[in-house]
Amino acid sequence: MDIFDSPWLINMLAKSSKTPQGRLLGLFDILNDWLKAPSFEQASVTLGAPNPLLISYCVEQAKSLGAENPELLAEHIVLIAQNAARHAITQPESNSLIHAKKVALALIQAQTQKTAITTNVKGSRSALYGVAASMVIVIGAAAIWAPMFIHSKSAQAQLVQQNQINTAINQNKALTAIDASRMYAKYEQMRQGTCQFPEVLQIPDEHKSIYLENVVGGKLPNDLADLGVANFYLEKVRCNFTPMLMAASK
C-alpha cells in the first residue's frame, strides 16, 4: 500500500513534535524509519498528486509556523518527501530522506525569513501587518477571558509566545535604518490616534521594561537587541484611525 495515503502517517506526524515545524520535518524521519524497518515489503510510493488529507494536515502546520504561502509550502514539502521516498526505495544507501529533510527546512526558512527580517517589499509587509493584526485579536481575546483562564492558560501561552519572539528576534539580525525610520513613523501615528496596546500581562518579564519604555513610552531604543524586541511588539500595536495600516492589512 501507499504510505502517503495512510491515516497512520498523519497520526505519527501529530505525535512527532510539539512544534509545527517539527511536525512538518517529522515526515522525513517517519518515512526514513518506515523504509528502513526490516518488515517492510513491496513499499510503493505513487508519483503525482499527493494525498489531500496529508496535504491539508501539512497546510495547517505551515500556517501555524507563519509561512507566506502555506498551501504551496505544504505541497512542495510533500512532493519532495514522495520523490525522496521513491529514491530511497531504489537507492537505500543515498540517505535521500535525510537530504530531503534539509531541503524542507530550507524551504521553511525561505517562506518565513521575510516576515522576520521586515523587508520593504510590499507583499511581505502586508503579510506582516496581517500577522500583527491577528495577534492583536488573539491578545484581545485573551484579555477578555483572562480572569477565567489566566491560571491554566497564561503560562502555556507565554511559553508559546516566548518561542515565537525568540525565533523572530534570532532571525532579526538584519534590522536596518529602514526599520528605525518605520518605528519613528509608527510612534508618530501612535501620538495622533487611539491605540490598543497588547496587555503587559502577556509579555515575558525580561521584555516588560523594553515594552513599556520603547513601545508604550515611544522612545527609540539605543541597543540593537532591544530594537528587535521593541519592533516586535510595536508591530502589534493597533491604532484605530491609521488608514495606512488598515489599507496594508487588506
Next chain:
Amino acid sequence: MSGLREKILSTASDLFQTQGINSTGVDTIVATAGTTKMTLYKYFSSKELLILEVLKEGHQDFQTWLNDKLSANTKHPAEKLQKLFDYIEEWITSPDFNGIGFIKASAEFPKEDNPVHKLSAEQSQQFRQYIKQLATEANIKDADGLSLQLSLLFKGAVQAEHMQRGSDAVKYAKIAAKILIDGSLTR
C-alpha cells in the same frame, strides 16, 4: 534529416506537454502535424519510440539552454551554482513553458521497467550529475549530497508548477537553494 520528421517530433512534443503523453493518440498527432499515420510510422516504428525521441530532444534543449546561459553569464564555478536556479526560474516562468519532459514522463509511466520511465530516470540522473559537476568545481565538499538536495528541490518545484501554473514554487525554491548552497560552502 527530414523536415517531416522534425515536424512530427515538435507537434508530438507540444501535445504531450499540454495534453499529457498517455492521453495523446497517434491520430491526433498526425492530424495536427498534417501528415499520415503511414509517414509517422515510417520515421518512428511505434508510439513508444516517438515518446523516447521527444524526451531526448526536450532534455537536450533544456540542458543546452541552461549550459549556454551559465557559460555566457558567469565566470566562477561557485557563481554558476548560485545562478542555476535563476535560470531555472527563467525557464519555468517563461510564457511558453509546458513542463519538464522527464518529470512529467516519469509520473505518467511509473513502472520501473517501462522504457519511458527508464529514460526519464536516466535524464533525471544526468541532471543531478550536472549539478554535482558544478558543485565539485565550486569546491563543495559534499557535492554529492548537495546535488541530491538541489535536484529534489528542483523536481518538487517543477511538479508544483505542473499542478498549478504561477504557483511561486520556483521563487521559494530559489531562496531555499541559496540557503542550501551557502550552508554547504561554509561546512
